[in-house]
Every structure is written in C-alpha cells, then in structure tokens.
Amino acid sequence: MIAKLIAKRLAVSVLILLAVSVIVFAATLLLPGDPARAILGQQATPERIAALNEQMHLDQPPVVRYFLWLGGLFTGDFGLSTSANAPVAVLLGERLGNSLVLMALAALISVPVGIAVGIFSALHRGRRSDSAVTWVTLALAALPEFVIGIGLITLFATSVLKILPAVTMSPPGQPVWLIPSQLVLPTLTLALVVAPYIARMMRATMIEVLDSGYIEMARLKGVPERRVIFRHALPHAIGPVAQVVAIQLAWLAGGVVVVEFLFRFPGMGQALIDAVNYRDVAVVQAVSMIVAAVYIVVNLAADIIGIMADPKLRSAAA
Amino acid sequence: MSTHILTSDPTGAPPRTSSKPPGVLRRVWAQSEGRVGIVLTAVVVVLAVFGPLLAAPLTGYTPYQFADRPFAHSGVFGTDNLGRSVLARFLDGGRLLLLYSVLATALGMVVGGALGMLAAYARGWLDSVIMRLNDIVLAIPQLVFALLAITVLGPKGWVLVVVIGLTHAPRIARVARSATLRVINEDYIRAAEMYSVPRWRIIGREILPNIAGPLSVEAGLRLTYSIGAIASLSFLGLGMQPPTADWGLMINENRIALSVQPWGVLLSVFAIAVLTIGTNLLADAIARATAQTTVEE
Numbered sequence: 001m002i003a004k005l006i007a008k009r010l011a012v013s014v015l016i017l018l019a020v021s022v023i024v025f026a027a028t029l030l031l032p033g034d035p036a037r038a039i040l041g042q043q044a045t046p047e048r049i050a051a052l053n054e055q056m057h058l059d060q061p062p063v064v065r066y067f068l069w070l071g072g073l074f075t076g077d078f079g080l081s082t083s084a085n086a087p088v089a090v091l092l093g094e095r096l097g098n099s100l101v102l103m104a105l106a107a108l109i110s111v112p113v114g115i116a117v118g119i120f121s122a123l124h125r126g127r128r129s130d131s132a133v134t135w136v137t138l139a140l141a142a143l144p145e146f147v148i149g150i151g152l153i154t155l156f157a158t159s160v161l162k163i164l165p166a167v168t169m170s171p172p173g174q175p176v177w178l179i180p181s182q183l184v185l186p187t188l189t190l191a192l193v194v195a196p197y198i199a200r201m202m203r204a205t206m207i208e209v210l211d212s213g214y215i216e217m218a219r220l221k222g223v224p225e226r227r228v229i230f231r232h233a234l235p236h237a238i239g240p241v242a243q244v245v246a247i248q249l250a251w252l253a254g255g256v257v258v259v260e261f262l263f264r265f266p267g268m269g270q271a272l273i274d275a276v277n278y279r280d281v282a283v284v285q286a287v288s289m290i291v292a293a294v295y296i297v298v299n300l301a302a303d304i305i306g307i308m309a310d311p312k313l314r315s316a317a318a
Numbered sequence: 319m320s321t322h323i324l325t326s327d328p329t330g331a332p333p334r335t336s337s338k339p340p341g342v343l344r345r346v347w348a349q350s351e352g353r354v355g356i357v358l359t360a361v362v363v364v365l366a367v368f369g370p371l372l373a374a375p376l377t378g379y380t381p382y383q384f385a386d387r388p389f390a391h392s393g394v395f396g397t398d399n400l401g402r403s404v405l406a407r408f409l410d411g412g413r414l415l416l417l418y419s420v421l422a423t424a425l426g427m428v429v430g431g432a433l434g435m436l437a438a439y440a441r442g443w444l445d446s447v448i449m450r451l452n453d454i455v456l457a458i459p460q461l462v463f464a465l466l467a468i469t470v471l472g473p474k475g476w477v478l479v480v481v482i483g484l485t486h487a488p489r490i491a492r493v494a495r496s497a498t499l500r501v502i503n504e505d506y507i508r509a510a511e512m513y514s515v516p517r518w519r520i521i522g523r524e525i526l527p528n529i530a531g532p533l534s535v536e537a538g539l540r541l542t543y544s545i546g547a548i549a550s551l552s553f554l555g556l557g558m559q560p561p562t563a564d565w566g567l568m569i570n571e572n573r574i575a576l577s578v579q580p581w582g583v584l585l586s587v588f589a590i591a592v593l594t595i596g597t598n599l600l601a602d603a604i605a606r607a608t609a610q611t612t613v614e615e
Binding site: 023027158257 | 351453454459460461462465466471545546547549550553554569576577583587591595598599602
C-alpha cells in the first residue's frame with residue numbers, strides 16, 4: 001500500500017527530528033559558563049542567580065531539562081535568550097516571517113527559471129547555446145553564496161550601477177516588504193545559487209526522456225513538437241527533478257543565513273549569527289531546530305511526491 | 319575484464335593488465351572543462367602556496383604592518399580597514415583556506431569512505447545503524463551544524479576542519495556505499511573471500527581501488543564545498559580570526575568600503591570564485607572521464 005509507505009516515511013522523519021533535537025540539546029551540556037550569570041551580569045547576587053537557575057530549570061538533571069526543553073518547543077516556548085534577556089520566541093517571531101518571505105520569493109523565481117533553462121538547454125543539446133548554459137550553470141553552482149551576493153552588490157548597488165540598495169533599510173519592527181527594492185538583491189542571490197542545480201538536473205533528465213522510445217514514437221506519429229515536449233516528455237522528467245528542487249529548497253533554509261548576514265536582512269539567519277557571536281545557546285538551538293524541521297519537512301514532501309510519481313514504486317508497494 | 323582489453327586506447331598504447339581504467343587524467347585533460355578546471359585550480363593553488371613568500375618582497379610590507387591610512391589608495395591595490403597593504407594580505411590570505419579545505423575534505427573522505435564501504439560490506443544491523451546515523455546528520459544543514467559547533471567550541475582552526483569534514487562524511491558514505499554494492503558481488507571479491515583474506519584487507523586492497531572513480535568525483539565536489547563553507551564561515555566572522563590574513567575574512571573586514579576602496583573585497587572574491595569554479599569544473603570533468611570508462615566497459 002502506498003499509504004503504508006508514506007506513513008513509514010513520516011515516522012522516520014519524526015524519529016530523525018527527535019534525534020536531531022538530542023544533538024542540538026547536547027550542545028548546551030558541552031558549553032562552559034553559566035547562562036544565569038550571563039543574563040544577570042557579574043554583580044548579581046547568589047540568590048538571584050539561584051532563582052533564575054530554578055526558573056530556567058538549570059538545577060535539574062540534563063535528562064529532565066531535555067524533556068522540559070522539548071516540551072517547550074511544542075508549545076512555542078524556546079527558552080530565554082541570554083544576550084537579549086527576552087524570550088527567544090519573541091526575538092524570532094517576526095524574523096521568521098521575514099526569512100520565509102525571502103525564501104518563498106527565491107523559490108518562486110528559481111524553480112520555473114531553472115526548469116525553463118534546463119528544458120531550453122536539453123532541446124538545444126550539443127549546440128553553442130547549450131554549452132554556454134552548461135558552463136554558466138557549472139560556474140554558478142560552484143560559487144559560495146556570498147561571492148554571488150557581493151558580485152551583485154558590486155554590479156547593481158555600488159561600483160558599476162547604483163540602482164538598488166546594498167543593505168536592508170527597514171527600521172526594526174517594520175515588515176521588510178514595505179520597501180520592495182531592498183528584497184531584490186537578496187532574492188536574486190538565493191535564486192542564482194539554487195537555479196543552476198535545478199537547470200542541470202532538468203537538462204540531464206530531459207535529455208534522457210527525449211531519447212526514450214515513446215518520444216520517438218510520438219514524433220513518428222506526427223505529434224506536434226510542442227505537444228511532444230509538454231505533454232509527453234515534461235511529465236516524465238518532473239519526478240526526478242522534484243527531488244532536486246526539494247533538496248535545493250531545503251538548502252535555502254541554511255543558505256539564507258549567509259545571505260541575510262551579507263544584506264543585513266532582519267531575518268532568522270542574522271539572529272543566528274548574532275547569537276553565535278554572543279554564545280547565546282538558546283537562540284542557536286531554537287534556530288537550528290526550526291531550520292532542521294523545515295529541512296526535514298521539505299525532504300519528506302519530496303519523498304512523498306517521488307513515491308506518488310513513480311509507477312514502479314506504486315506497483316512495488318502494492 | 320575481457321571486454322576491457324577490447325577497448326582500444328586512443329593513443330594506441332598496449333592494453334594494461336591492471337584493473338584500473340587507463341588514462342583517467344588524460345581523459346580529464348581531453349575535455350575543455352577539465353583543462354580550464356586544472357588551469358584555474360593550479361593558478362590559485364600556486365598563488366596560495368607561494369603568495370605568502372612574495373607578500374613582503376613584492377609590496378614592502380608584511381601582511382600585518384601598517385602601510386598608510388585606512389582605505390587609502392597608495393600602493394598597487396591600496397590599504398584595508400586598518401591601513402594594511404591589501405596586496406600583501408591578499409597574497410598571504412589563501413594559504414589557510416586551502417590547507418583547511420584540503421584537510422576537511424581528506425577527513426570527510428577517510429571517515430565517509432570507511433563507513434560507506436563498511437556498511438556495504440557488512441550489511442545487516444551495522445549497515446542500518448551507519449545509514450540511520452547518516453540520515454540524522456544529513457537532516458541538519460552543514461552551515462547550521464558548523465555554527466552550532468562553533469558556538470560551543472569557539473572559532474578555532476581544528477573545529478572548522480573537524481566539523482566541515484564530519485558533515486561531509488555522510489554524503490561521501492552514501493556514495494562509497496552504493497559504489498561498493500556494485501562491486502561487492504564480483505568474482506575477484508568472492509575469490510579473495512575463499513582464500514580467507516581478512517576483511518579489512520579485502521576492503522583496502524580489492525574494493526577501494528575499484529570504487530576510486532566515484533570517490534574521486536566526490537572528493538572534487540566536496541573540496542569545492544569545503545572551500546565554500548570555510549570561506550563562508552570566515553566571511554561571517556566565525557572562521558579565521560583577526561589579525562589573520564584570509565580571503566573570506568578580508569571580505570568581511572573591507573566590505574563597508576566597497577564603493578570607496580573595492581580592491582580589499584574584490585581581489586578575495588575573485589580568488590575564491592576562480593578556485594571554486596576550477597575545482598568544480600575539475601570534479602565534473604573527472605565524473606565524465608570515469609563515466610566514459612564504465613560506458614565502454
């Protein structure tokens with residue numbers, strides 16, 4: 001049964017997420033220093049430190065603390081930020097929204113563009129336009145995201161043209177989409193990182209499909225070329241590409257960190273970097289868990305699409 | 319193996335008796351991608367290795383000496399945020415990045431390769447345990463994992479090498495495992511087992527040489543990502559620490575003056591770009607070179 005296969009995959013995802021939470025939580029145990037003292041400062045009295053320790057459950061054994069922390073995650077209580085002296089959930093709330101906007105925009109641009117470029121390249125196989133696409137995608141796929149971002153800043157914001165803002169200008173608390181121009185470069189950077197992989201996979205899969213017997217048959221029958229591509233070839237190529245798309249979208253959850261830092265974008269990634277600098281473990285843990293959860297959910301979605309799309313898997317499961 | 323001898327070598331060399339496909343390097347060089355990749359990589363490697371020796375003689379300043387006011391335009395490429403020679407720091411800035419990337423990749427290849435071969439060869443519960451542990455590590459994005467480690471252990475060189483290497487290991491293990499599964503039922507492995515050759519010796523002497531193709535592709539790819547990851551961490555200020563001269567860190571230090579004195583940023587960006595593109599082209603060319611041999615076989 002296909003439902004059984006999906007249920008099994010779902011259970012595995014939950015187990016992996018739990019295992020990730022153990023790793024993320026274990027990081028706190030390795031950390032030297034005293035979070036309560038970090039929050040209250042050097043002048044704090046022992047009584048206040050003891051009180052805060054009790055409030056943060058630091059007087060409990062690690063196993064109890066793990067379950068308290070895990071329970072908190074489900075109720076939206078991510079603990080107390082030691083650097084901001086505020087609940088992590090409040091700190092991350094609006095930033096999560098900002099990051100999701102950035103990721104969604106990048107996905108909306110890169111997926112269709114990547115697929116279109118891949119199809120174009122496959123249809124022009126062996127010609128100069130195809131090899132140009134191959135070179136460009138290979139080069140872009142190699143570049144770290146901040147290199148692409150700085151390239152774009154140099155081209156569009158500082159040295160060559162000055163038509164777009166180089167950094168985010170929204171004051172804290174204001175939604176980032178009120179100044180759309182500041183979203184252009186971060187989105188473009190992420191899209192340029194993600195699209196090449198999709199294009200390369202699309203090209204390879206499309207070439208394989210175009211060489212298959214049923215495409216030749218359709219062409220011999222006199223089916224118009226446009227119809228051959230969009231009705232016969234594309235649906236068969238989408239399955240494997242969906243996997244790569246999902247991996248790339250999951251990658252966005254981590255890749256957004258560097259891009260946010262580069263553009264001073266008030267998102268989760270920026271908060272993560274600040275927290276690492278301040279050794280603010282509660283925030284690092286919360287962001288790690290959110291990113292891992294996004295990552296796992298997207299991968300799960302890809303697997304389910306893969307299971308549904310693959311007739312061999314369908315019959316093997318039945 | 320008999321079909322192997324039938325494949326004619328383009329240069330007309332006599333067929334070799336070794337089981338290795340002949341002339342992988344020649345096949346890489348025969349592709350324009352491979353040539354460009356080798357040249358780009360070599361240029362940056364030479365720069366990173368010999369640059370530190372040239373820094374002081376060429377510019378008159380060591381990478382740590384103050385040459386002029388901050389962001390001045392004196393010298394060939396001006397000065398950085400603290401007034402040090404950009405050229406001297408640029409020449410000195412690739413060595414650690416390259417060293418750490420190579421070490422991290424090597425660590426990942428050794429750990430991942432060993433785990434992958436072991437999982438495929440042992441099968442059973444050991445295989446399951448290794449692959450499930452893989453899935454767990456793969457569920458955390460590499461950068462986030464690295465940041466978690468740096469939060470706890472601090473931004474030290476060995477932390478970078480170990481965490482980048484270990485996060486590569488599961489991906490490499492997957493490749494090694496599936497490659498091993500393809501050769502595990504070959505007759506020469508069975509023969510070795512019949513002669514009761516020890517398992518570690520079969521893994522090292524029989525399996526490893528026969529999965530060298532996919533592993534070398536993976537090594538090229540992982541080297542590209544190692545360079546990207548370590549440069550990214552340095553750029554975030556969480557990799558190499560000041561006053562070290564390092565390309566990623568230089569970008570972080572000098573990017574506020576991108577419109578006034580762009581060289582402090584652009585030289586480093588250019589070097590990292592050339593290096594990663596070079597290694598990626600090389601990995602792609604190796605992939606094609608080794609894939610060609612499997613097609614012909």
